[in-house]
Amino acid sequence: xxxxxEVACKEIIKGIEDIHPDYFxxxxxxxxxxxxxxxxxxxxxxxxxxxxxxxxxxxxAGISLxxxxxxxxIQDTGIGNSILAITTFAQAYHVPMLILVTRRGGxxxxxxxxxxxxEPLPRILDDAAVKTFKLDYKVPLKEWNVxxxxxxKYAQDxxxxxxxxxxxxxxxxx
Amino acid sequence: xxxxxxxxxxxYTYTENIPVISSCGNTSREWASxxxxxxxxxxxxxxxxxxxxxxGVSLAIEDSGFKxxxxxxxxxxxxxxxxxxxxxxxxxxxxxxxxVFDNGCFGSTGGQTSFASKIDIAGVARxxxxxxxxxxxxxxxxxxxxxxxxxxxxxxIHAKINQENHKATFINDDPAVLAYKFSSFIEGEK
Ligand SMILES: Cc1ncc(C[n+]2csc(CCOP(=O)(O)OP(=O)(O)O)c2C)c(N)n1
Ligand SMILES: [Mg+2]
Numbered sequence: 354x355x356x357x358x359e360v361a362c363k364e365i366i367k368g369i370e371d372i373h374p375d376y377f378x379x380x381x382x383x384x385x386x387x388x389x390x391x392x393x394x395x396x397x398x399x400x401x402x403x404x405x406x407x408x409x410x411x412x413x414a415g416i417s418l419x420x421x422x423x424x425x426x427i428q429d430t431g432i433g434n435s436i437l438a439i440t441t442f443a444q445a446y447h448v449p450m451l452i453l454v455t456r457r458g459g460x461x462x463x464x465x466x467x468x469x470x471x472e473p474l475p476r477i478l479d480d481a482a483v484k485t486f487k488l489d490y491k492v493p494l495k496e497w498n499v500x501x502x503x504x505x506k507y508a509q510d511x512x513x514x515x516x517x518x519x520x521x522x523x524x525x526x527x
Numbered sequence: 528x529x530x531x532x533x534x535x536x537x538x539y540t541y542t543e544n545i546p547v548i549s550s551c552g553n554t555s556r557e558w559a560s561x562x563x564x565x566x567x568x569x570x571x572x573x574x575x576x577x578x579x580x581x582x583g584v585s586l587a588i589e590d591s592g593f594k595x596x597x598x599x600x601x602x603x604x605x606x607x608x609x610x611x612x613x614x615x616x617x618x619x620x621x622x623x624x625x626x627v628f629d630n631g632c633f634g635s636t637g638g639q640t641s642f643a644s645k646i647d648i649a650g651v652a653r654x655x656x657x658x659x660x661x662x663x664x665x666x667x668x669x670x671x672x673x674x675x676x677x678x679x680x681x682x683x684i685h686a687k688i689n690q691e692n693h694k695a696t697f698i699n700d701d702p703a704v705l706a707y708k709f710s711s712f713i714e715g716e717k
Contacts, residue, residue: 363645402617403610404610407610411578412586413578413583415585416584416602419710420597420710420713441572441573442570446705446706447702473676499552
């Protein structure tokens with residue numbers, strides 16, 4: 354049987370393709386390697402890495418203001434690198450964009466520092482009123498692609514950045 | 528040495544139909560005081576993000592009739608987000624024109640010493656393999672703007688200015704309205 358992570362990556366790819374974005378921006382997380390590889394080789398969607406997530410939010414916002422559709426995929430730690438841009442630019446200026454975020458910390462995490470940001474992150478985002486949807490073991494994997502494409506539409510319809518966080522490691526909620 | 532306001536007045540005459548994004552602080556205020564236009568996007572905060580946003584707009588308008596998208600940033604801002612220079616170098620957005628007004632200080636907050644008092648920003652931009660012109664007077668600035676607007680690829684103008692801040696009205700608009708005007712302008716002209 355395919356591993357949880359493999360299926361999750363396929364679902365994420367499907368979700369992103371259903372959105373038909375013009376641009377795919379990313380900074381890798383090892384858990385979504387196959388997703389990034391897929392879009393690097395994509396014929397229609399232009400894919401590129403960004404130098405830092407804050408820069409990425411700025412570029413994605415510019416793409417959106419210019420009338421094209423961006424999707425950005427980063428680690429949750431990258432929200433720490435970009436929270437000011439998300440709030441005082443994307444949110445304040447009503448710039449729609451979908452930011453896909455892989456979760457770190459929690460069971461299965463071996464890093465001894467990252468939990469200090471990843472664990473409080475949902476509370477930080479709630480306090481900053483950045484709308485976030487969470488995908489984890491509680492949401493059937495086959496629903497993930499639907500959630501991702503609905504989140505992109507929701508960003509457009511509500512004129513703001515929307516974050517979808519997914520826990521690809523499986524396991525209990527953090 | 529020219530003031531920021533002198534240089535902005537020159538830029539204003541060349542940019543009637545070009546998207547221009549200006550950084551927070553006195554730069555946006557002085558720029559708006561020359562006359563507001565829908566092709567302007569005034570940043571009210573997010574120091575340093577202007578060059579990044581300009582990269583995104585430049586990519587989005589690649590197939591449009593717009594000549595360029597201009598980002599105006601301060602020396603403090605560009606050294607807060609040099610990542611944008613890395614991205615511009617990597618992505619080569621052909622319509623990206625960055626103008627860095629370098630007064631060697633954090634002018635908008637009272638003239639406190641900034642890194643640019645010791646770091647050559649043109650050298651930094653060239654280090655990122657970006658085509659760059661450095662100017663320190665109005666005549667050369669105008670020539671650089673003309674050159675930059677005609678350049679085929681990403682282009683940086685490093686403009687040395689004095690530390691003058693002109694008194695200009697605060698920009699306190701709803702950012703959603705600022706963005707709406709700007710994106711409607713792009714949509715309408717594309
Ligand atoms: C993250 C952040 N830190 C500090 C400030 C306060 N601030 C506003 S404008 C400014 C100075 C910007 O300096 P520079 O980019 O060189 O532009 P100048 O005002 O000199 O033209 C500072 C420090 C801010 N807005 N955001
Ligand atoms: Mg300065």
